[in-house]
Amino acid sequence: MKDSELKRVIEASLMAADSALSMDRLIRLFEQDVDQPTREQIRKAIASLQQECEGRGVELRKVASGWRYQTRPDVQPWVARLWQEKPPRYSRALLETLSLIVYRQPITRGEIEEVRGVSVSSNIIKTLLEREWVRVVGHKEVPGRPALYGSTQQFLDYFNMKSLDEMPSLAELKDLDLMHPELELPRPQTDKKSSLRVVTASGDLAEGQETRH
Amino acid sequence: MKDSELKRVIEASLMAADSALSMDRLIRLFEQDVDQPTREQIRKAIASLQQECEGRGVELRKVASGWRYQTRPDVQPWVARLWQEKPPRYSRALLETLSLIVYRQPITRGEIEEVRGVSVSSNIIKTLLEREWVRVVGHKEVPGRPALYGSTQQFLDYFNMKSLDEMPSLAELKDLDLMHPELELPRPQTDKKSSLRVVTASGDLAEGQETRH
């Protein structure tokens, strides 16, 4: 197959597919052919197609499970009007649970609850499993053998990432030991004074902010 | 909105939509904008997008309900493979019928039914004829002149044989299980019957096999 032909087939396939196509899946499109393209040829065709998207309303992106065409974010306001219903919004509880699973995987429900300080509703876990953003990756060998959750390729696909490396980095945890001097216990006697001081200080600050607003 | 912007929005919308978009639908995408494009402008943008499809694997076509992108017919053989579901499996009845036609050819449907003890559905014969693994090689000169079936070259080709001589003899078949216990294939319907038989004959063996699986 000529390179130009290959490009046409790959463009059409990626555009017609409902999901991202992996290299294996693309290779398989040609397995019945006499002269099968190599992975290198396919990769080159994709690179060329990506270039051709420059300046257009769609782009050819690589995500975790493969390549896919998608609309560019800047045309979103118009394209979104094609659909009546608004995209689903996710509750903070769900997003916090998700972020713990993503950053701390593998993690049990109990461990999530420990960090969040509240119980995690079964509905949240169910929703995340149904959306296939998380999955049970094993069981922790402690009494009760609770399920360990991890993130999935679909999660990465949905949030437009190739791998977990692309996740925004987690805020640094301040080292408490280093700040120990600041932590020094206020003596019972000085406590009142110090809180008063704080009150005074923050009172000023607050007012300052108030006017700034 | 500049013409180049308009083109980008229309391209992205047509590509993301689940169906063809009419002019009215396209116009409505912009109804919240300050400077709404005219129908003429939209028509021009579409014409320009159509031109850009030249030589590519997709085309922008006008159909009854509006415009839509679609794959070009000449790349369709590859694109269609994306949806090629795993072919269904043939029934045990079909395989038995095929094996009788191969080993006892030329054979009539009545003779197959006699051996199998059940009637052979017309569908099975039809499927085998369509697959071109068997063909009608003549008619038996008995009342009704039933068709005589035989195997074809395509059958030999499929199983990589030069001639039917390469088919194992029944004696070899008898040893099949003994020689290659690992070859044992799932036997959907008949399994129950045969395993029942085995259980009666030698319960121990059957149980041993059960646990091995």
Add this chain to the structure above:
Amino acid sequence: MSKTNSPPPEHLQAELPFAVVKGEPITVPPEDLYIPPDALEIFLDAFEGPLDLLLYLIKRQNLDIVALPILQITQQYMEYIGLMKELRLELAAEYLVMAAMLAEIKSRMLLPQPAVEEDEKDPRSELIRRLQEYERFKQASEQIDELPRMHRDTFGVSIMQSEYPIERAQPDVDFRELMVAFQEVIQRAQMFASHHIQREGLSVRERMSGILGMLSIEDFVEFQKLFDVQEGRGAAIVTFLALLELLKTRAIELVQSKPFAPIYVKPAVKGPEEAHSNEG
């Protein structure tokens, strides 16, 4: 844009609870601490738990977590959960645990500390650690919410296929499957002795099919044409046996116009019912 139900931003920071500000004593509880019972549902939805509430209280005062002013925070916290308790006790359980923890820290801090125990941990440190940890993931969840997301910020392209006859895939058959099927049908029938099959030879049957196939095209084939010298003696015998077998089953006829004239093979004379038995 995507934050849902976030607590109100820190725009009400002027009021301070029960304290002396610049010499002026404040005796009225700040208004934003009072939550009308009707609003409690919203309140409960707004906070993701005791840690979230604490973080809010700290932020509202523009205080550093690390310098957690335990007395103030405890006081404010208690007022919140006091309200909560009245209406939705089961939901407030986690908040109550936190209240107990705050009370414990407070009481420990009020106790006189022997100066020697320098190493003793600040009773607040565990709480601070938890608050910081929670805050990290709270931030992370906000970041996740900001990530460009399918169906919201970007849409997958999925165009139609052109009309084109789709070739249906044919089932694959494993040769062994076929063998097993045959073996079983034979076993079931119990009427085929193994030697019978062996002696008959498949090649004879194959040739029978072949001859019939030829006759279905040509209808009239010269006897000699059925034998190919190149195939050797074995094949000739097979062909001959096949012909005899076909004659026996009256599938074919041999015709010869006179002695030593060429022999022709033709399909057996079609019966009168031919017209409606055309099965293939």
